[in-house]
Amino acid sequence: MENGSGKVLKPMDSEQLREYGHLMVDFIADYYKTIEDFPVLSQVQPGYLHKLLPDSAPDHPETLDQVLDDVRAKILPGVTHWQSPSFFAYYPSNSSVAGFLGEMLSAGLGIVGFSWVTSPAATELEMIVLDWVAKLLNLPEQFMSKGNGGGVIQGSASEAVLVVLIAARDKVLRSVGKNALEKLVVYSSDQTHSALQKACQIAGIHPENCRVLTTDSSTNYALRPESLQEAVSRDLEAGLIPFFLCANVGTTSSTAVDPLAALGKIANSNGIWFHVDAAYAGSACICPEYRQYIDGVETADSFNMNAHKWFLTNFDCSLLWVKDQDSLTLALSTNPEFLKNKASQANLVVDYKDWQIPLGRRFRSLKLWMVLRLYGSETLKSYIRNHIKLAKEFEQLVSQDPNFEIVTPRIFALVCFRLVPVKDEEKKCNNRNRELLDAVNSSGKLFMSHTALSGKIVLRCAIGAPLTEEKHVKEAWKVIQEEASYLLHK
Numbered sequence: 001m002e003n004g005s006g007k008v009l010k011p012m013d014s015e016q017l018r019e020y021g022h023l024m025v026d027f028i029a030d031y032y033k034t035i036e037d038f039p040v041l042s043q044v045q046p047g048y049l050h051k052l053l054p055d056s057a058p059d060h061p062e063t064l065d066q067v068l069d070d071v072r073a074k075i076l077p078g079v080t081h082w083q084s085p086s087f088f089a090y091y092p093s094n095s096s097v098a099g100f101l102g103e104m105l106s107a108g109l110g111i112v113g114f115s116w117v118t119s120p121a122a123t124e125l126e127m128i129v130l131d132w133v134a135k136l137l138n139l140p141e142q143f144m145s146k147g148n149g150g151g152v153i154q155g156s157a158s159e160a161v162l163v164v165l166i167a168a169r170d171k172v173l174r175s176v177g178k179n180a181l182e183k184l185v186v187y188s189s190d191q192t193h194s195a196l197q198k199a200c201q202i203a204g205i206h207p208e209n210c211r212v213l214t215t216d217s218s219t220n221y222a223l224r225p226e227s228l229q230e231a232v233s234r235d236l237e238a239g240l241i242p243f244f245l246c247a248n249v250g251t252t253s254s255t256a257v258d259p260l261a262a263l264g265k266i267a268n269s270n271g272i273w274f275h276v277d278a279a280y281a282g283s284a285c286i287c288p289e290y291r292q293y294i295d296g297v298e299t300a301d302s303f304n305m306n307a308h309k310w311f312l313t314n315f316d317c318s319l320l321w322v323k324d325q326d327s328l329t330l331a332l333s334t335n336p337e338f339l340k341n342k343a344s345q346a347n348l349v350v351d352y353k354d355w356q357i358p359l360g361r362r363f364r365s366l367k368l369w370m371v372l373r374l375y376g377s378e379t380l381k382s383y384i385r386n387h388i389k390l391a392k393e394f395e396q397l398v399s400q401d402p403n404f405e406i407v408t409p410r411i412f413a414l415v416c417f418r419l420v421p422v423k424d425e426e427k428k429c430n431n432r433n434r435e436l437l438d439a440v441n442s443s444g445k446l447f448m449s450h451t452a453l454s455g456k457i458v459l460r461c462a463i464g465a466p467l468t469e470e471k472h473v474k475e476a477w478k479v480i481q482e483e484a485s486y487l488l489h490k
């Protein structure tokens, strides 16, 4: 390879990696050290970067210093600082030293582990760490890799629900005939993440066969088993085929927890694939006192938790367990000549390419393994408990202020609250809450997001960034109160 200046390019030179790697680690360490100096939510306008960067790629090499200068001056202003201790929006996306080092090692090894043979350690480590986390969650044996079950790392909860939906679809179509696609019905509550809707769109489920069952504050937005039973019975009477239920442990809007055991009973007795989305709250269930929220998981066919949310494992690392790996592989496997090898042909190994949508896959288990080994499960439990304690403190602060109310009871580390209506004016109240959110976020001092519950605009304060301490929560509340007081007296 010749780079135009007469020199041959050496894209992976060990000594350059050592030198630049040190510079980059220093750069990132300094970023973390000064992260509180940045506005949490990026304040740039759409298109800002086009004005700052050239129209085409450079013809000749530039230096790392030049690039890092641009990162400082042009990229960081357009970054929303998810790792800031004052990031309370959406759900957290944890980064940690262990997770970071695991990512680095994975990039360093640069393997693509689609089949066992392409890097046996990648497949086997993934099976082992998924078994480890299954044990921490006290998942039933059937989800472990010993028998016909097992775990796999997906890129996201969206991919997890898509692959199990496809597995369930093909399983039912194998028994009722492939022309029955238009009769297949999917069930979920109206609090289920839009990832399920997207999965249904991709999997060819007819939109009119997606039953989005209404929830309300009487169950704290959990799905009522009676509501599922009624819907299933109606569909059966109409000659339709109920085949998939997605329940939630920790909904995106408000951490609602569906009653898994009762829902699972209905699913099991009707031959419905039962998927549990615990993308956010699954992490908390490694603590014995929160394990109750996944009681009933033994009735599920698949279970998903995002280690990249609240488990100190850098994005992306979504953990999916299934009881019946054959259903997945029957739906997703292909066997072209160019990938054939002895171990796969002899059926001696797991080939994760058949458990996911893409062929290629990174060595993601390394970072989860690093997290589990460098921190240990007891540290992870106290990490989660500390966030829940901080959320309780925030909840208390909110409930002591007569201008605010807690909208749904807090279960984990998300607090849903809002400014109360003045003179019962709900519509004005929604606008006021939107204005409050805008004001708070434009301050740059913290970042929260919102949702709607029963038509009410609700502010969400999700505590879970690795650097968040009590002082950040108190400071956030101070900013919210100041902005609220300004709005109420305007």
Ligand code: PLP
Pocket (backbone or CB within 6 Å): 091, 155, 156, 157, 158, 159, 193, 195, 250, 251, 252, 277, 278, 279, 280, 306, 318
């Ligand atoms: N399910 C729940 C409960 C979530 O909160 C989220 C995202 O926050 C998702 C699914 C989608 O996650 P992903 O980005 O991993 O697809």
